[in-house]
Amino acid sequence: MGLFHLVYDLEMFGHLPPGTAVTGGWRILSYAVAGSFLFLAGVSLQLAHGQGLRWRAYLRRLLTITGAAGLVSLGTWVMFPASFVYFGILHSIA
Template sequence: MSNLSNTRNVRVNEVDILRGMAIVLMVIFHFCYNLAAFDWLDINTNKDIEWRVFRAVIVSGFLLAVGMSSYLVYSKHVNLVKLSKAVTKLVAVALLLTVGSLFMYPNAWVYFGIIHFIAVALPISVIFARFPTTALMVGVTCLISYQLDWISMRPIWLWSVEHLDIPRKTTDLVSFIPWISPVLIGIYVMHKSLFNIKIAENMISNTLAFLGRHSLAIYLIHQPIMYGAMLAISKL
């Protein structure tokens, strides 16, 4: 989520705002998901096209920010110690989320959600950070190939469901293909300064930037708080 390995203390306010917007949309998505889980709202976030598009926008925002931040931090120099700490932190958080989801959703627990994905995608993005044009070409190729059904992670997923005893249904699944694409494209976007929007500072933009800088912490706490509150209300 956030730039966990900012070895050069490089920050672009607009990237923080992008991440902040994604975290706000994610909270809204999960709030509605919880309403549906308690039968308080008649929607299906896994099947309804509008909710699937909404989720895709959220995930794309986060992953674009991962690629953009990776270029800022690693395009000139790679501090392997800092990178290792960042990946280790992400892996630890991912395991925590998996364990927590086992209690909250025992039949749909998270085994490769967005944090799991970022833990894998971050070191890959570092490899491409010095080669932004290559990153763009690989990212676009993966996206087009996926849309044309030339490549897919589905065979691997089906094998895993059958042999690793993971559930077919999960509350959060971010497949490596096609989602590595926005990470790689984000590298090129930052390289070419295509996101150089220069948003004016005001209460809204400053709030979004603050949320973006603390997105990982918000990601960790928001769902247990919302779900716990709704569970308590349902018991009344």
């Protein structure tokens, strides 16, 4: 993930040609990272609630992740109103 975001940032700052982060292997890497996040979120949920769903802990986790996703959207909306993050990996996990 860090390597992909480094390439993305270098592209955004003009140090790499436009489109570098969304072509070829870089796109595959971004999908693999997103897929691994979703997979690990599912594994984590199973490990935490494998013996049965504990609603209080589940709702606390849901509120935490939803709040973090909301903060990402709000922060990017304030900083970059024309291209804010309206749906990302945290939104998907929540």
